[in-house]
Amino acid sequence: MDIIGNLLNISLYEGLAYGFVAIGVYITFRVLSFPDLSVDGSFPLGGAVAAVLIINGVNPWLATAAALLSGSIAGLCTALLNTKLRINALLSGILMMVALYSVNLLIMGRANIPLLRQVTVFEQAAGFFKTGPSLSLAIIFIAVLALIILLALNWFLRTEIGLALRATGDNEQMVRGLGGNTDMTTIVGVAISNGLVSLSGALIAQNQGFADVGMGIGMIVMGLASVIIGEGLFRPKGVTAVLLAVFGGTFAYRLFIGIALRLGLPPTNLKLITALLVIAALAIPYMRKKLKGEWVPPAVRM
């Protein structure tokens, strides 16, 4: 019973903390139709910025906010490569991801920064409730944060800019024809997405007690898996439902991984399993159509 309870708690914490990554991936891949791969770089960027600022005595809240901002700037750069220099979206993200690897090392000065015995947002939150840091406290803290961000996004996606942003991913030609600046909506969307990813990196680094330059590897696939699982499990309709479903999907994904690990899956196989999961989710609809004899156009290359 304890094992199950513990597993659920850990999955809940991870589902919420990595949920920001999934929301970021959802905004680029699904809302904007912009397959942004900079995520693998902006996740450790958030961890790096927060860790370096914290060990240099900056207030952890401020450090976390700075991490969010740094991610938005990274996203801004990716979107500028695409909109202003006309570089293919996929390539813009890859270029940014590669560049960020060096940038992260430059920021950190080394490959790993331990945060043990440093005051993090989790300790500060614990201090507020006059208790020590614990898993349940981390869950409550991130849940509140997630709620705030969900409410903000839920509002933003219904504003005039938010509506234009959603329409950009649906029908870019139409948005321009109606006077919407699709360069601007793309930039705003990718910046928000990477800001959330970096926020997640900053929170994870503080809770696990270190920032590592390799902590972002496979983050994009994990985010995609969470989004796909969320959509498949909850079949959400409407903006609010989708946002909640993405968090739900992240939780389900983390629970699945947690169970697999408990059952003896070597942690080294984790990325392989995640990749297989996404491949299956993407290929099954095609196979199903093929079996029914439907014609499916070849995949897009560029």
Next chain:
Amino acid sequence: MSETQSLLQLICVNKAFAAGTTDEVKALDNINLDVNAGDFITIIGSNGAGKTSLLNIIAGVYPPDKGGKIIINNRDITNFIEHKRAQYFGRVYQDPSIGTAAKMTIGENLSLAIARGRSRGLGIATTKRRLTHFREILATLQLGLEDRLNTLVGTLSGGQRQALALVMATISRPSVLLLDEHTAKLDPNTAGIVLTLTENIVSKEKITAIMVTHNMEHALIYGNRLLMMHKGRTIVDLNYQQRRDITVIDLLAAFERASGEQLADDSILLSTSKPSDKN
């Protein structure tokens, strides 16, 4: 036509694609056009005549070659990019899926359209007041769309989507409405409904309109001025008087006289049938 009168002017507009290569295509060849306020111009021509290129140049999808000018209300907008030009031009495309956003609701589509020409901010887009307004406008179409504001546009039929696209193109009262063979992909019956709607909206809102069509009969029935294009040039320009007692046969003769060749485009000859393809 004096210059101060005209609403929209195209001066020396040329457009060559793949210029300087063996694939060079002269899409527009020295077009000079004066559009008066209140005009409803129909443009006809065979595939590759430059009709759609002309609308794309006006809407700012791409710029004219050096030296060409586009002027609206005496303002030079040649260097305005597409989304900045959109404040002046509403457009309905041939394909209903280009004029509307499938994964969004009717209400959201109209909310996007009503923001044309204004800066988009952080106010809620689909307000109750707007929805009431949309309901009133959609009711005039008599297609039952007014009760389906929360329906995703992707679930509508082609005709319904094109009717919606027409409302979206005109709801914020642009200076000029550009219609790009907007009934070509609809069945004849639906095409008729959408054309009647077009005429009603244009006359009620007193919008200046340019309608590209493949269909000679439509080109003669609708509007007050007719242009015929061929190989990027306007070869026939008929005003209301000249146009009134002309038939499809006369139009074909006029084409052959002006272009010096036989019209070999079935979709134009069979003027009442639905054109099968886009140029």
